[in-house]
Amino acid sequence: MESAALMWSVAAVTAAVFFWFVCIMGSAEVKGKRAVDLKMGSITRDKVQDKYKQYWSFFRRPIETLNSSENVPAFVDTFYNLVTDIYEWGWGQSFHFSPSLPGRSHRDATRIHEERVVDLIKARPGNRILDVGCGVGGPMRAIAARSGSDVVGITINEYQVGRARAHNRKAGLDGACEVVCGNFLQMPFGDSAFDGAYSIEATCHAPRLEDVYAEIYRVLKPGAMYVSYEWVTTGLYRAGDPEHVEAIHGIERGDALPGLRSQDQIAEVARRVGFEVIEERDLALPPAGPWWNRLKMGRLAYWRNHILVSILTILRIAPKGVVEVHEMLYETARHLTRGGEMGIFTPMHMILCRKPIDGDDN
Numbered sequence: 351m352e353s354a355a356l357m358w359s360v361a362a363v364t365a366a367v368f369f370w371f372v373c374i375m376g377s378a379e380v381k382g383k384r385a386v387d388l389k390m391g392s393i394t395r396d397k398v399q400d401k402y403k404q405y406w407s408f409f410r411r412p413i414e415t416l417n418s419s420e421n422v423p424a425f426v427d428t429f430y431n432l433v434t435d436i437y438e439w440g441w442g443q444s445f446h447f448s449p450s451l452p453g454r455s456h457r458d459a460t461r462i463h464e465e466r467v468v469d470l471i472k473a474r475p476g477n478r479i480l481d482v483g484c485g486v487g488g489p490m491r492a493i494a495a496r497s498g499s500d501v502v503g504i505t506i507n508e509y510q511v512g513r514a515r516a517h518n519r520k521a522g523l524d525g526a527c528e529v530v531c532g533n534f535l536q537m538p539f540g541d542s543a544f545d546g547a548y549s550i551e552a553t554c555h556a557p558r559l560e561d562v563y564a565e566i567y568r569v570l571k572p573g574a575m576y577v578s579y580e581w582v583t584t585g586l587y588r589a590g591d592p593e594h595v596e597a598i599h600g601i602e603r604g605d606a607l608p609g610l611r612s613q614d615q616i617a618e619v620a621r622r623v624g625f626e627v628i629e630e631r632d633l634a635l636p637p638a639g640p641w642w643n644r645l646k647m648g649r650l651a652y653w654r655n656h657i658l659v660s661i662l663t664i665l666r667i668a669p670k671g672v673v674e675v676h677e678m679l680y681e682t683a684r685h686l687t688r689g690g691e692m693g694i695f696t697p698m699h700m701i702l703c704r705k706p707i708d709g710d711d712n
């Protein structure tokens with residue numbers, strides 16, 4: 351009798367710990383998702399593993415296919431179906447890095463990095479601002495709330511559109527924030543439709559930066575400002591150093607990038623499509639604290655998350671394939687950290703541009 355009671359107590363404690371582990375202890379700072387809710391975007395459960403294999407097969411294709419504008423958006427869409435829920439669960443609603451700020455939380459650092467956009471593009475109440483590659487809308491909500499502007503976000507991924515709209519409603523910002531599903535290489539907006547625009551760690555997915563910058567230029571009003579936080583290799587990157595190459599290839603493969611650009615190419619492209627370049631700066635440079643700290647400090651969390659997704663897959667709560675996607679992200683985090691530590695990569699090369707007014711001498 352006593353041993354039965356003991357067994358029941360052990361079972362009850364185990365169940366309570368498991369419940370706490372899965373349902374309560376969400377790892378996201380702004381919990382958008384719990385582990386038990388992990389889906390894989392709009393991919394049906396039985397197709398997740400196939401889609402994951404399809405994602406990897408893209409990198410085995412010849413380089414010309416990899417860089418073609420026709421194939422990349424579909425490949426990026428597949429990637430975001432696979433990772434969006436894991437990002438939300440493990441990172442929050444803003445899919446980007448920020449300089450770490452001494453004494454401040456990651457959440458504060460993220461918001462401050464987003465709100466910097468408001469000052470840079472001079473977003474004002476009543477303005478119509480475009481968010482190019484908006485994810486599930488973390489930045490859009492911060493920017494709309496801070497500036498009083500109306501923000502329109504565009505993303506290639508239908509699943510993200512649904513998530514972003516749901517978050518907007520929950521935050522009471524659905525009147526100020528609108529989300530459109532579409533390709534930023536051919537945007538469904540008229541010429542001169544926006545008073546300002548920004549892109550946060552999104553245009554790195556474009557096979558040719560000219561194409562997306564030219565589209566942004568087209569939809570901006572003359573005199574309007576555009577700021578972008580770009581993923582680039584820095585001047586310290588050496589194509590002949592195997593350690594450098596391994597980190598950069600690792601970043602490209604784990605983040606659906608057709609090929610990273612170098613820091614010195616960005617302003618040149620902006621000028622080529624007609625922009626006046628106002629300022630260009632790597633926001634990761636000192637005094638900014640290392641953006642990769644947040645990835646490093648999470649080693650224990652990764653281990654916990656790995657066990658969690660494995661258990662949820664065995665219990666068939668999460669679809670098969672989630673463990674592989676999670677492992678891919680773990681590897682990616684390692685490469686991003688190495689890229690940051692070696693100083694050969696930055697995810698926050700800031701470029702501030704202005705569309706000239708006719709008659710400006712530019």
Ligand SMILES: C=C(CC[C@@H](C)[C@H]1CC[C@H]2C3=CC[C@H]4[C@H](C)[C@@H](O)CC[C@]4(C)[C@H]3CC[C@]12C)C(C)C
Nearest residue numbers: 436437440441445446551605652655679680682683
């Ligand atoms: C801008 C892009 C995405 C940048 C980051 C938001 C994501 C890059 C790598 C991601 C992650 C890596 C490790 C994951 C971890 C193994 C898991 O347990 C929890 C989620 C991670 C921390 C995940 C979160 C998002 C990233 C940091 C690219 C795509 C252009």
Ligand SMILES: C[S@@+](CC[C@H](N)C(=O)[O-])C[C@H]1O[C@@H](n2cnc3c(N)ncnc32)[C@H](O)[C@@H]1O
Nearest residue numbers: 444445446483484485505506533534550552555
């Ligand atoms: C890393 S996420 C960043 C999201 C958001 N800016 C943030 O910081 O939270 C990149 C975003 O770019 C979008 N994207 C990539 N290629 C795109 C394309 N061709 N057209 C539209 N959106 C695209 C993705 O769907 C995703 O929403």
